[in-house]
Amino acid sequence: MSARIIDGKAFAAQVREKVAAHVARLKEVQGITPGLAVVLVGDDPASEVYVRNKGKQTLEVGMNSYEHKLPAETSEAELLALIERLNADPEVHGILVQLPLPGHLNSDLVINSIDPAKDVDGFHISNVGLLGTGQKAMVPCTPLGCLMMLRDQLGSLSGLNAVVVGRSNIVGKPMAQLLLGDSCTVTIAHSRTKDLAAVCRRADILVAAVGRAEMIPGDWIKPGATVIDVGINRIERGGKKKLVGDVHFESAAAVAGAITPVPGGVGPMTIACLLANTVTACCRANGLREPE
Ligand code: NDP
Numbered sequence: 001m002s003a004r005i006i007d008g009k010a011f012a013a014q015v016r017e018k019v020a021a022h023v024a025r026l027k028e029v030q031g032i033t034p035g036l037a038v039v040l041v042g043d044d045p046a047s048e049v050y051v052r053n054k055g056k057q058t059l060e061v062g063m064n065s066y067e068h069k070l071p072a073e074t075s076e077a078e079l080l081a082l083i084e085r086l087n088a089d090p091e092v093h094g095i096l097v098q099l100p101l102p103g104h105l106n107s108d109l110v111i112n113s114i115d116p117a118k119d120v121d122g123f124h125i126s127n128v129g130l131l132g133t134g135q136k137a138m139v140p141c142t143p144l145g146c147l148m149m150l151r152d153q154l155g156s157l158s159g160l161n162a163v164v165v166g167r168s169n170i171v172g173k174p175m176a177q178l179l180l181g182d183s184c185t186v187t188i189a190h191s192r193t194k195d196l197a198a199v200c201r202r203a204d205i206l207v208a209a210v211g212r213a214e215m216i217p218g219d220w221i222k223p224g225a226t227v228i229d230v231g232i233n234r235i236e237r238g239g240k241k242k243l244v245g246d247v248h249f250e251s252a253a254a255v256a257g258a259i260t261p262v263p264g265g266v267g268p269m270t271i272a273c274l275l276a277n278t279v280t281a282c283c284r285a286n287g288l289r290e291p292e
Contacts (some may be wrong), residue, residue: 003227003256006149012268015148019275020061022291026282027062034282035064036094036120036274037086041079041105042072047098054096057271063278066092072102079105080113087115093285094120094278099170117285120277123170131177138277143175145269146207146228147182153226153258154205158183161202165189165216165246166209171230175207196220208246218251227252227259230266 026032036058040051051067058065068082079097086092095118101107111119116126122140130137150157162184166172176188189199200206200220206227208216213233221227231246245262253259260266276291283290 003253004153004258005253006153006228006258006260006265008145008149008260008265009268011149011152012145012272015269015272015276016057016061018291019272019279022279023062026279026288030286030288032282032286033062033064033091034093034278035066035091036096036278037066037068037089037092039068039070039079039082039086039095039097041070041074041098042102044100047100051098054271054274057275058278061275063275064091074102074105076105076109079110083110083113087113087118092118093282094118094274096121096274118281120274120281121170122174122277128169128174131174131181134181138281139178139273140170140174141273141277142171142209142230142266142270143178144273144277145266146175146230147178148273149228149260149266149269150179150205150226151182156182157205160184160204161187162205162207163187163189163200163203164207164209165193165196165200166207166211166230168209171209175209175230179205179207206247210246212246213244214246214248216247216252218248218253218255221247221252221255223255224257225255227256228266229260229262232262232267 038051038054055065055067086095095114111123112125116124119127119138122138127137162179164172164176167188167190176186179186197220201222206225209230213235229245229247233244235242235244243263280290
């Protein structure tokens, strides 16, 4: 193995420390405690774990956490009414609706009913537009975490060839926008891309956000490239349950310059960025200096 392993867990701990320090100052100097409301509809076990972790970490950095667990059969009108209440609540600076929502609820409608200033996931169409036009936006947490790790590893990203595999609204597209914002030459690949191997081999920065276990082998990776593996795939190997990424870690680590592991790479950074976005939203709402 030659690649540097990018320790997302340690990096996320640093981000959380900075967030906690900022929260402490907000409380002491301004008398304001940032608050994050998380809305979970239904009882999807993976979503329940994510929501629990978010709530726990929100409290750990000194912020207020408001969890709203609604039954799977909640109507759209009920959910929209809750969001309206949270939009109007001055104690709530960030609102996150855990996705996926049950099938009878229109996710676009629900997300776009969140006040864009409180949309700490950065999925509201206003924030998508602001990001796409290079204006101050709430930036989606997973791509933001990836960008922070890339900057930390590489310094300037200017002029580098970046390939993002995956074009979802929550990871692939905003990731590509952020890389473009940092002056990378960006290619977005997806399930219809021809000769994906050749496209990946051109990448100085390869971001995999597909959701297919270990689909990118080491021989698709340019020697020395920086590889960010967003994928979280649950597999069974040798009778044991295991989490793996979209990149085949062993073979990729032999070629890459740096690589994120799964678990312990992108995942922890996502929640840390959610906390950071909540503090940013709180500062903006109160006309205060934002954390850097
Ligand atoms: P989506 O399913 O929404 O998108 C997957 C993308 O991968 C699509 O654009 C799809 O292309 C593309 N794709 C599928 N198969 C192939 C293929 N064979 N070759 C090339 N491209 C392909 O997933 P998400 O973006 O929501 O998530 C991606 C992964 O990241 C998942 O494993 C998810 O669990 C993980 N994730 C991790 C997070 C974290 O915090 N670490 C946060 C969010 C997601 P097309 O559009 O053509 O169908």
